[in-house]
Amino acid sequence: MPKEKQHTAYDHVRAQIKEATDILSTEPIISDMLNHPKRVVQVTFPVEMDDGTSRLFEGYRSQHSDALGPYKGGLRFHPEVDIDETKALSMWMSFKCALVQIPQGGGKGGVVCDTKELSEREVRRLSRAFMEAIQDVVGPNQDVMAPDVNTDASIMGYMMDTYSKSKGELVPGIITGKPTILGGSEGRSSATAQGAVYIIERFLKDQDKKFEDTTVAIQGFGNGGQIAARLLYDLGCKVIAISDSKTALYHQEGLDIPKAQQAKEDGDLASYGESEVLSQTDDLLYLKTDLFVPSALDGVIHKENASDIQANIIVELANGPTTPEAEKILLQNNKLVIPDILANSGGVIVSYLESVQNHMNYYWSEEEVLAQLKARILHSYDLVIQHAEEYKTSYRTAAMIAAINRLEEGIKSRGWT
Numbered sequence: 001m002p003k004e005k006q007h008t009a010y011d012h013v014r015a016q017i018k019e020a021t022d023i024l025s026t027e028p029i030i031s032d033m034l035n036h037p038k039r040v041v042q043v044t045f046p047v048e049m050d051d052g053t054s055r056l057f058e059g060y061r062s063q064h065s066d067a068l069g070p071y072k073g074g075l076r077f078h079p080e081v082d083i084d085e086t087k088a089l090s091m092w093m094s095f096k097c098a099l100v101q102i103p104q105g106g107g108k109g110g111v112v113c114d115t116k117e118l119s120e121r122e123v124r125r126l127s128r129a130f131m132e133a134i135q136d137v138v139g140p141n142q143d144v145m146a147p148d149v150n151t152d153a154s155i156m157g158y159m160m161d162t163y164s165k166s167k168g169e170l171v172p173g174i175i176t177g178k179p180t181i182l183g184g185s186e187g188r189s190s191a192t193a194q195g196a197v198y199i200i201e202r203f204l205k206d207q208d209k210k211f212e213d214t215t216v217a218i219q220g221f222g223n224g225g226q227i228a229a230r231l232l233y234d235l236g237c238k239v240i241a242i243s244d245s246k247t248a249l250y251h252q253e254g255l256d257i258p259k260a261q262q263a264k265e266d267g268d269l270a271s272y273g274e275s276e277v278l279s280q281t282d283d284l285l286y287l288k289t290d291l292f293v294p295s296a297l298d299g300v301i302h303k304e305n306a307s308d309i310q311a312n313i314i315v316e317l318a319n320g321p322t323t324p325e326a327e328k329i330l331l332q333n334n335k336l337v338i339p340d341i342l343a344n345s346g347g348v349i350v351s352y353l354e355s356v357q358n359h360m361n362y363y364w365s366e367e368e369v370l371a372q373l374k375a376r377i378l379h380s381y382d383l384v385i386q387h388a389e390e391y392k393t394s395y396r397t398a399a400m401i402a403a404i405n406r407l408e409e410g411i412k413s414r415g416w417t
Helices: 010-026 030-034 083-099 120-137 153-167 191-206 223-235 257-265 279-285 324-332 348-359 367-393 395-413
Strands: 038-046 054-065 071-078 107-113 143-147 215-219 239-244 249-252 290-296 313-315 336-338
Touching: 010 030, 010 083, 010 324, 010 395, 030 107, 030 395, 038 083, 038 120, 038 153, 054 083, 054 120, 054 239, 071 083, 071 120, 071 153, 071 215, 071 348, 083 107, 083 348, 083 367, 083 395, 107 143, 120 153, 143 153, 191 348, 215 223, 215 279, 223 239, 223 257, 223 313, 239 257, 239 279, 249 279, 324 336, 336 395, 348 367, 367 395
Parallel strands: 071 107, 071 143, 215 239, 215 290, 290 313, 313 336
Antiparallel strands: 038 054, 054 107, 239 249
16 A cells, blocks of 8 residues: 655645634635745755865745735754745744734745754854855845754854845844844843743643642753743743653653753753653653643654643644644643644744844843733733634634734735735
C-alpha cells in the first residue's frame, strides 16, 4: 500500500483556516486570499567559509498578507527550513497580528543551514549575505524581520547594518529584536515567554488555582522555553520537567530552574544530575502535569501520540506544535489548548512596539513596554474566550475567527474584493 501522505505545517494552517471560515461562511475570494501568501521569494547566495572556499545557501521569505499593515515576522536558521514551512509560518503571523490588533501583516523567512556546523564569523557572513539577497523586498514600511529559531539579537544587528549600508543611512526599523544599543526595545528578549506567562497567570487566577499547586512541563529549553521556565519558577509553580534537543530532566517535586539554566549555559543540561535525566526526551510529553508548554518546533503533538498526552492544559509557546488531527483528540479527551497565535504573540507585540520606537526615535523603559504587552495580550485572551463562548468552539478556532474578521474588514476596506 502507498505510504500515507505526510501533512505539512502548510496543510495544518489551511485546515485551521477552513474550520474558522466554514463557521463564518466567509466569501470564497476572502478564503482564497487567506489560503495563499501574496508573495514568496526564494534566493540562493554564496558565503565564504573560514577555509577560503565558498558555499551556496538557500533561503526564503514568505509575505502572506499586508491588508492591515507591513509584513512582519521572524527569520530562522535551520537545516529543515523549507518553502511550505515558511509559507505556513507567515500565515500564522498574519492571524497573530490581526488577533492582537497590531497594524502589521504576516511574513516569515528562513535559511537552510545548521548553525552548529558554522563558526561565528561564518554565521555573520551568512546573515549579511541573506539580507543582501532579499533587500529589495523588505523595508521598515514593507517587511520587517525579527529573530526566530537559531537567530538572535546579534544576527539582527548584522542584518540591520547590512541593510543600512545599502541605503546609505541608519535604518533601525528594518529589523526588530536588535541589541538595545542599536534601537532594540527593552523587554524584547523575554517578550514571547512573558506574554505566555501573563496568560497563564490570568488563567490560573480565573480557575482559583495557586501557583504552588501548579505543575509544569516545558519542551524546549532555548530562549523562549528557558525564560518561561524561570518566570513560572519565580512565581512559585513546580516546573517538574524540561528538555532540549538532547536531554530531558524530570523531578516530580519541581526542578531547580536556576541550576538547570547554569547546566545549559555550561553546555550540557544532563550535568544537572543523572538521577533526573529521562531515558528519552519525548517521554516528557507524556507526563501527568497541569500545564504542558511546547516551545520547540512544530508538529510535536500529532495523531499518533495525542492520546498519550496527560497534561490538562497545553500552552503553545512554539509555532504549530499541535496538528489539527491531534487537537481533535485532545479536545475529545477534555484537554484545553491555548493556541500559538495567542500564547506566543508577546514577541510580535513587543516587536511592533520596537518598530514604533524606531519610527519615533524615542524609547520606553522595560516597565512601560511590559505594561503595554500585558494589556494587549490579556485583551486578546479575553476576546478569544468571548468568541469561544459565542461560537461554541475551541480557543484556537475562536482566535482564528477573531483574526479573520479583522483581516476581512481590512481587505474589504482596501477595495480588494
